[in-house]
Amino acid sequence: MERLEELKTEAAQELEAISNLKELEPWQVRYLGRKSALTQLLRGLAALPLEERKAVGAAANQVKAALEAGWKRKEAALKEIELAGLLGAKPTDVTLPGRPVSLGRLHPTTQTLRQICGIFAGMGFQVVEGPEVEWDYYNFEALNIPQGHPARDMWATFWIDVETEGGERPMLLRTHTSPMQIRIMEKTRPPVRVVVPGKVYRYEATDVTHEAMFYQIEGLAVDKTITMADLKGVLLEFARHLFGQERRVRFRCDYFPFVEPGMEMAIDCLMCQGAGCRLCGHTGWIEILGAGMVHPEVLRRVDYDPEIYTGFAFGMGIERIPMLRYGIDDIRLFYSNDLRFLRQF
Ligand code: DAH
Numbered sequence: 001m002e003r004l005e006e007l008k009t010e011a012a013q014e015l016e017a018i019s020n021l022k023e024l025e026p027w028q029v030r031y032l033g034r035k036s037a038l039t040q041l042l043r044g045l046a047a048l049p050l051e052e053r054k055a056v057g058a059a060a061n062q063v064k065a066a067l068e069a070g071w072k073r074k075e076a077a078l079k080e081i082e083l084a085g086l087l088g089a090k091p092t093d094v095t096l097p098g099r100p101v102s103l104g105r106l107h108p109t110t111q112t113l114r115q116i117c118g119i120f121a122g123m124g125f126q127v128v129e130g131p132e133v134e135w136d137y138y139n140f141e142a143l144n145i146p147q148g149h150p151a152r153d154m155w156a157t158f159w160i161d162v163e164t165e166g167g168e169r170p171m172l173l174r175t176h177t178s179p180m181q182i183r184i185m186e187k188t189r190p191p192v193r194v195v196v197p198g199k200v201y202r203y204e205a206t207d208v209t210h211e212a213m214f215y216q217i218e219g220l221a222v223d224k225t226i227t228m229a230d231l232k233g234v235l236l237e238f239a240r241h242l243f244g245q246e247r248r249v250r251f252r253c254d255y256f257p258f259v260e261p262g263m264e265m266a267i268d269c270l271m272c273q274g275a276g277c278r279l280c281g282h283t284g285w286i287e288i289l290g291a292g293m294v295h296p297e298v299l300r301r302v303d304y305d306p307e308i309y310t311g312f313a314f315g316m317g318i319e320r321i322p323m324l325r326y327g328i329d330d331i332r333l334f335y336s337n338d339l340r341f342l343r344q345f
Pocket of ligand 1: 176177258289
């Protein structure tokens with residue numbers, strides 16, 4: 001009983017001296033916590049004879065209740081003091097302007113891809129995606145570029161080490177989106193009308209116009225009466241949607257093993273409208289894509305009869321387009337994650 005009285009006075013005195021919330025917590029642990037003298041004393045009651053146990057137990061519980069009440073009172077008082085202090089010292093200026101929360105945005109490549117897919121979707125093309133790790137068969141062989149074909153040098157390739165018996169290297173990071181032409185035709189019968197956006201890879205030293213990874217979009221249409229006029233019409237429509245209704249296009253012969261005839265398309269220069277300037281290398285034209293009529297050999301591979309079906313295909317790099325539009329002079333900016341660059345779009 002004496003010990004209880006002592007505890008009560010001691011605790012009350014200490015509580016009295018406490019002047020901030022930080023000091024209150026150790027006090028609470030010391031006097032009311034699981035290891036406090038009071039808790040231990042309550043546990044020790046069992047050893048006392050019944051009569052004493054009752055008397056000491058009741059007194060101990062009274063002390064406990066008094067300490068708890070004191071603690072609550074003190075806490076409320078301290079909180080009030082703290083709040084008053086805050087209000088007095090740092091008045092809140094409700095007229096201060098808010099802090100803006102910056103919005104996320106789409107990467108310029110994503111924006112461009114979505115726009116391009118939208119244009120082709122408007123002409124009835126489906127949007128399909130495919131694997132970036134590809135078999136030699138789809139990336140080259142089935143596209144009429146067999147082992148040892150000199151055209152393989154057109155694509156500096158990242159080969160993937162796969163164990164094979166013959167020592168050949170059958171897998172790679174796709175160097176273009178064209179392998180999807182084969183995958184799609186293998187799975188479906190004509191008519192086919194698709195575009196394929198996606199990442200491609202080239203084993204190349206990077207500079208202002210070259211990246212080891214970039215995006216392309218592939219287009220493919222196969223049906224019974226498709227001619228080169230369809231190809232030119234679709235691409236002209238596309239160019240005018242993307243670059244402006246006044247755009248002119250130029251088609252010139254080019255070589256790609258999976259098309260015959262093969263060609264490249266250029267648009268008249270966005271900056272000088274064809275007069276010749278720095279942007280177009282003083283030619284008046286800017287080459288933007290490769291295209292052609294699907295090679296009969298490619299159709300035969302996927303069991304499409306080239307006597308019945310014809311088709312056109314095209315493929316283009318994506319980054320080139322925002323580079324032209326916004327005057328971006330280094331392709332490496334696209335994937336170097338510099339927010340000062342990305343926030344501009
Ligand atoms: N795949 C070619 C490249 O990456 C681009 C290309 C050219 C795609 C002609 C085509 C095409 O579909 O018909 O260089």
